[in-house]
Amino acid sequence: MADPMTLQDRPADAPASLDAFARRLQDMAPGLPKRLRQCADHVGRNLDRVAVSTVADLAEGAGVPPSAVMRFCQIMGFSGFSEMQRLFREDYGGARPDYATRLRALREGAGSSPGALLAEFIDAGRASLERLATQANETAMETATHRLAAGRMIHLAGFRRAYPVASYMAYALERMGVAAMLHSGAGHLDQSQAISADDAVLAITFAPYSAETVDLVALAQKRGARIVALTDGVASPVALAGVTVLTVEEVDFGAFRSLSATLAVAMALAVAIGTRRGTV
Numbered sequence: 001m002a003d004p005m006t007l008q009d010r011p012a013d014a015p016a017s018l019d020a021f022a023r024r025l026q027d028m029a030p031g032l033p034k035r036l037r038q039c040a041d042h043v044g045r046n047l048d049r050v051a052v053s054t055v056a057d058l059a060e061g062a063g064v065p066p067s068a069v070m071r072f073c074q075i076m077g078f079s080g081f082s083e084m085q086r087l088f089r090e091d092y093g094g095a096r097p098d099y100a101t102r103l104r105a106l107r108e109g110a111g112s113s114p115g116a117l118l119a120e121f122i123d124a125g126r127a128s129l130e131r132l133a134t135q136a137n138e139t140a141m142e143t144a145t146h147r148l149a150a151g152r153m154i155h156l157a158g159f160r161r162a163y164p165v166a167s168y169m170a171y172a173l174e175r176m177g178v179a180a181m182l183h184s185g186a187g188h189l190d191q192s193q194a195i196s197a198d199d200a201v202l203a204i205t206f207a208p209y210s211a212e213t214v215d216l217v218a219l220a221q222k223r224g225a226r227i228v229a230l231t232d233g234v235a236s237p238v239a240l241a242g243v244t245v246l247t248v249e250e251v252d253f254g255a256f257r258s259l260s261a262t263l264a265v266a267m268a269l270a271v272a273i274g275t276r277r278g279t280v
Contacts, residue, residue, distance in 0.1 A: 014077040014087070018047065021087065024076060032075070038062045039072035051088040052207065052237055055081050089211055089237075120253045125260035127251040132261040137246070144244045145269060147226040149276035151200025154180040155191075155225075157216045158204035165204050165230070165259060165266050172267070176274035185212060192216050197224035202269070203238050204230045204262070206250075214238055230265060 015021040022044075029040040042062035043050060050058070059066040070081055078084040148154055154173060158166025163184070170182035183191045192215075195201065201220045205213040209231075217238045220227050229238040230246045239245045248265055250257045 014079075014083065016087075018087065021076070022047070028075065035064045035068040036072050036075060038064050039069055043072070047088070050085060052209065053085075054237075085237075086211065089209060089214070121256075121258065124251045124253040125258045128249070128258050128261040129264060131249055131251065132264060135247075135249070136265075140244060140246055141265075141268065141272070144228040144246055145272040145276055147244055148200045148202060148228055148269065149273045151226055152179070152196070152198040153194075153200070154178065154273070155183060155195055155199055155201045155216075155220070156180055156204075157183045157201065157213045159185060159210040159212050161206060161257070161259070162204040162210065162213070162230075162262075165262050166202075168263065169202065169266050169270055172270035173273065176270070176277075178273060178277055183212075183216060192219050195220050195223055195225050200226040200228070202228050202230065204266075205236065205238055206232045206257075206262075207236075209237050217243070230262065 015024050025040055025044055029037060029044070032040055039058070039062045042058065046053075046061065053061075055066045055069050059069045062069070073079075073081045073084045076084065078087075156166040156169050156173075158164075158169075166182060167184075170180050173180040181191060181194060195216075199220075201217065203213050203217045203220075214237045217227060217229065217240065221240060221242065227240075227243045228246065229236065229240075229243050230248065231238055232249060233239070233247055236245070246265060248262045250259065250261055252258065
């Protein structure tokens with residue numbers, strides 16, 4: 001039986017920060033019906049997971065149907081789950097220290113000379129590559145290559161930390177004569193409208209996940225494009241149904257994460273696509 005809860009008590013405005021969300025959750029939870037209270041309790045215990053969860057994930061964790069999660073979002077003041085999750089994704093970066101904090105921690109630690117730092121980053125890169133060597137999924141790589149090579153145009157999406165990887169892929173594919181489009185967000189141009197069902201998309205994103213990349217994948221999925229995601233785990237918001245997922249775990253040093261393993265995967269994909277297309 002569904003909860004006898006209506007939306008008449010829904011707050012006029014959605015919380016503008018995670019602190020405001022937590023305060024509203026605390027105020028409203030005691031008066032919620034059973035299923036919505038289960039949602040509130042589960043979300044309250046897993047605030048760090050909302051940014052990377054789906055409606056189905058939260059529903060399963062709370063022991064409620066997905067419709068209860070959607071109603072919970074509305075009771076909290078949001079139009080739906082996507083709007084609520086956007087708040088968490090915008091604040092998700094707070095889980096990692098900013099660059100000033102990371103640099104201060106390195107300065108306060110021992111061995112912060114350029115040579116010592118280089119040695120530490122080399123070790124982190126080596127560890128990332130060794131982990132990739134043991135965990136790489138050859139079947140997923142083969143599937144990803146086939147799907148990308150079959151696209152009329154390959155759309156490359158990678159923002160913030162993932163941008164160097166996406167831009168390298170664009171360069172490598174262009175040199176091999178493979179049609180590719182780099183989605184950079186320059187000038188706030190929305191290039192996602194160029195994606196069609198005949199195209200392929202390579203989406204590259206890592207926690208804290210780029211909202212631009214997540215949105216582009218959702219649009220590409222609606223248009224029926226072939227999608228490959230290069231990300232850090234199956235809980236990533238771009239690891240959707242029908243998406244070929246390649247996972248890479250980078251080892252960090254001083255909260256600075258390497259791109260060594262990610263670039264190795266990107267290089268392998270680029271050359272494999274060129275080979276499959278007969279351009280190299």
